[in-house]
Amino acid sequence: MTSMIFVNLPVKDLNASMAFYEALGFRNNPQFTDDTAACMVWSEAIHVMLLTHDKWRTFTDRPIPPTTSSEVMLAISCNNREAVDAMNNAAADNGGVADINPLQDLGFMYNRNLADPDGHVWEAMWMDPTAIPGANDEGQGSAGA
Incomplete structure (x- = not known):
């Protein structure tokens, strides 16, 4: 299996963030996308998981940094x-x-x-x-x- 990286990012507006990353050339993988998270694919090895703030907080108690x-x-x-x-x-x-x-x-x-x-x-x-x-x-x- 090819090594992969999944970069997880907290986002305020999931739909706006998906549109932003699509405009940069990422494509959405609907298999790992719902109304709390979206998997945006850059390459076979690089994926960006966009997570709503509520979803992000299920993984960590650390604060989300300001913009x-x-x-x-x-x-x-x-x-x-x-x-x-x-x-x-x-x-x-x-x-x-x-x-x-x-x-x-x-x-x-x-x-x-x-x-x-x-x-x-x-x-x-x-x-x-x-x-x-x-x-x-x-x-x-x-x-x-």
């Missing part, structure tokens, strides 16, 4: 720079906030940070590992080095 805090930044890869820009623009057009941090362009890596309607921080990023300085040097860039 102005940063509990974690979740980075997801995109196929190219244009896809990074498109995701950032979709966030702004669908109830989120674009460019919550300065754009980063290192040549071999490009990223933009956005926040969903509940303030959860995402980093849309593209990277060309072959363009990393020193990646093609002998002995560099391999797991056994």
Whole structure:
């Protein structure tokens, strides 16, 4: 079985959050969706569980952070720079906030940070590992080095 990650996020408005994530390119898995939670799929290995606050509280007593805090930044890869820009623009057009941090362009890596309607921080990023300085040097860039 392929290893998977399920990112669980508390959300105030489940329908609005589902629409937001669909606009970013996630798709809904109705098998794990009801009126208290929605499973939004990014890839075969990455799923985001959107949980109403009431549902969230069945899993933990810890407080839900305010939208102005940063509990974690979740980075997801995109196929190219244009896809990074498109995701950032979709966030702004669908109830989120674009460019919550300065754009980063290192040549071999490009990223933009956005926040969903509940303030959860995402980093849309593209990277060309072959363009990393020193990646093609002998002995560099391999797991056994």
